[in-house]
Amino acid sequence: MQDRKDAGHDRSGLRGDCARCFGLCCVALPFAASADFALDKPAGKPCPNLRDDHRCGIHTRLRQQGFTGCTVYDCFGAGQKVSQVVFGGRDWRTAGEDGEDARLMFEVFPVVRHLHELMWYVTEALALGAARPVHGELRRALERTEQLTLLPPVELVALDVDAHRREVNVLLLRASELARAGVRRGKGRPKDRRGADLIGARLNRTDLRGASLRGACLIAADLTGADLRDADLIGADLRNANLTDADLTGAFFLTQPQVDAARGSTGTRLPGSVSRPAHWTARS
Template sequence: MHDHPGDLTDLRGDCANCFGLCCVALPFTASADFAFDKAAGKPCSHLRGDHRCGIHTELRQKGFTGCTVYDCFGAGQRVSQVTFAGQDWRTASREHARLMAEVFPVVRQLHELLRYLTEALELPAARPVHAAVRDALEETERLAGRTPEELAALDVGPHRQRVDVLLLRTSELVRAGTRGRGKNRRGADLVGARRAGADLRGANLRGACLIAADLTGADLRGADMIGADLRDADLTDADLTGAFFLTQPQVDAARGTAGTGLPRTVSRPARWTPLH
């Protein structure tokens, strides 16, 4: 399915070719992100018969911010159209529907890895590990192409650990060439932190919790953003050009403006405040 290194098109959600799997397979709990509880495998009450969301244009107002910042990295359309060959869970057997709900989260994990590995191949500084990254990409693709039964039984953990070693090495190589590197904020608790104008060039922000952090005008060029929690972080006029392993869900969860510099791997959210 993923034929073109560097092309992230297949690694973005395409709801038009999915059977609403994220609205069925995944559980969520009543919180600031979701208005009510939903069990795994149970369709959301807002999911329509055509697999579209009945409140799509009002998700934030209705209390479903979590849905607006979710991306399956293309797993939904793959599971729907390739793994299950276009057979809808609504019209199939109960066992088929159960299996599809089990397979989707597994493929989603694999597609997230494909997303990072594909980007790693586009980073010139990571050339020393490109051969190993390419091998990992091919292996991840092979795993994602398994049968539904094989996928349901697959433990992604060991493979994810092997990939993570490569991604860590990629990060070290890329950040080594960035002035100001060495700021290790991996896994740091920076909730609400005031980092306006901060020099975070080449910082390691892997898994950092930056919820509601003030990053206005911060310089994040060349920073490793993998897994950083940017919910409600203020990126007004921040410079993330050259930041890597930054995904669309992270950007969608943050606040920014037309003055926020972003890498080409992500798109500027339509809801961000435009410049005046």
């Protein structure tokens, strides 16, 4: 299993804290009526379930009410950063009579969310002992990304997030290669399934240890009992994937939204960076 160490970076600021946010995800983001959302909502319009105190009125019943999409969303702490730091605690409801400040806040939120997600990945890469050769560059990338989140709102909106992500992704890819270098599948190298179309694939009990599944589409894939130890899962789409009894010990770049979107059981082994979803059953 991949050796990890405490990189000395606190992730608490990269976890959503709804108590310090003004319900930005419930207002800024659009969603369309589908299996994930019970109704249409345009960007910038408050969800009808959002209360005046910025709390969700059906938070404990989101799945039952048809809002599964809300249960698998994570702002990575961008909500409180935008609410309390970038806009200094100003509520979007009273951010300006013409509504311009509120619109700017809604445009800034997804930008900071992308940057915070990137910081989450970089922080995890810094905890990979085998990735020490690139730790120096990763620390500089983390500092630079944090600095970008503190730019004035107008500069944040104009920021080329994709260009910055591409630069940092080079380091994340290198960290992944170093972390997986010592893993072998049988007598060969770990499989490279980056960007693979694996929708509904039957991968039950498949040996995927140390595999690269970066950006792979695993929607509704059967991964029952699969060995995913030390696998790179950055950007993998795990919606409705069956992880019952799968072993993801040591898997890295796995986020809570990915796990929440999948199905699993008490027999599913997860890395310490994520929590077992409450909706998972004893045997899915």
